[in-house]
Amino acid sequence: MLHYFDLKRPAKLGLSIDEQKSRWFREFLKSFLVVFFVYFCMYLIRNNLSAAQPLLVKQGISTTALGWIGYGFSLAYGIGKTVLGYVVDGKNTKRFMSFLLILAAVVTLIIGVALLMNQAPVGLILVLWSLNGIFQSPGGSASLSTISRWTTTTTRGRYIGIWNISHEFGGAVAGVIALWGANHLFAGNVGGMFIFPAIIGLIVGFWGLFFGADDPQELGWDSSEVIFGENISKADQSAAKMSKWTIFKTFVMKSPWVWLLCIANVFVYVVRIGIVNWAPLYTVQQLHFTVAQGANTLLLFQLGGIIGSVVWGWFSDLLKGRRAIVSIICLALTAFVVLGYRYGTTPMMINTSLFFLGMLIYGPQLLIGVSVISFVPKNALNVSDGLTGTFAYIFGDLMAQVGFAAIADPKANGLSLFGMNLHGWNDTFIVFYIAVVLSIIVLAIIAIGEEKRIHQQLAK
Secondary structure, three states, X not given: OOOOOEOOOOOOOOOOHHHHHHHHHHHHHHHHHHHHHHHHHHHHOOXXXXXXXXXXXXXXXXXXXXXHHHHHHHHHHHHHHHHHHHHHOOEOHHHXXXXXHHHHHHHHHHHHHHHHOOOOOHHHHHHHHHHHHHHHOOHHXXXXXXXXXXXXXXXXXXXXXXXXXXXXXXXXXXXXHHHHHHHHHOOOOOOHHHHHHXXXXXXXXXXXXXXXXXXXXXXXXXXXXXXXXXOOOHHHHHHOOOOHHHHHHHHHHXXXXXXXXXXXXXXXXXXXXHHHOOHHHHHHHOOOOOHHHHHHXXXXXXXXXXXHHHHHHHHHHHOOOOHHHHHHHHHHHHHHHHHHHHHOOOHHHHHHXXXXXXXXXHHHHHHHHHHHHHHOOHHHHHHHXXXXXXXXXXXXXXXXXXXXXXXXXXOOOXXXXXXXXXXXXXXXXXXXXXXXXXXXXXXXXXXXXXXXXXXXXXXX
């Protein structure tokens, strides 16, 4: 079992480069579909909590308690991204994330059954939902690792942009699927909003264990760089002679660019999670939407993200890997579009604003992960991307989950920030604007580092 997740390196088949190229897309597609649908299912058993919040509140769980449950997931998720990211580096990441999806689906299933039996205290939900966060934590970086092993630096942005649709689509339909399962299979009981998506996750997780290869070399081929005539980076050449711990110290801990990307990701996640986590409850409590209309807000936000991921990933490839510049453009536009979400009063106005917010905010959310790839070797990708996620989910989510809950909860006293006492849903937007401005400043510094790296590549 210990070697089940090892990267296999069989003897080379001796296929010509042309033959490998002709077969490449078909084999890449198999692996791509696995990481796409596995990550899709991870969001089915993540965003279902947001959609279930109005029903959980009716069962007596407070808004503040929901904030702590959400942060329990985020804290575990954030820590797990670095810790499990370190473990996953150098392994068969496609297979590893499929196994972790199975574990995440099991704990989600337990929550659903407990709710169905009215035996689900807040403490139990908090513990199990935190375990769910640990199991899901390496999913995104594992997907990036598999895709990066199959692709080159000149095509990576568009493929990762297409992959990013997986969690946007999963997040978009999570509420709809969870609510459908509860209404049609469990007589409207909130437990069904956890059981039904968990069953889907179990099926996909077992399929992902056995379908596709994690990289071309697992098939007895050459590496993607050799197949497509790309020079292997100096970082990858150096890392090939180093231990995992030395790679981590050299290319992650001592890299100022990785740390700056971590900081930028914190502010981006305050905006993203602050919207996606609270939109259903905000629209139900503040704007008096129905529970179904509240759940549909996730759909429009994520659908916008689907388009944005493809567009911004492709656009950053056109700009020869200038991911930070594209992220700054997205955030500047976000500052204007969020006004429609803040002052909208009808489902049409809110959903239109959320669609464009999703299209914009998923630009930097995607491109920060892609930018990390260019600063580190492939054998440090999971832990590097995991570290940016750790910062985002521990610090960004602390504000987006617990901070926003304290501000929005009518029974709480609000939150003091920079000498201001913030209280009520409208004051959450002050936090949005602070996060947008700070993320633009940090990304502007990162853009300088990307520019130097691009000029060095072009000079070769």
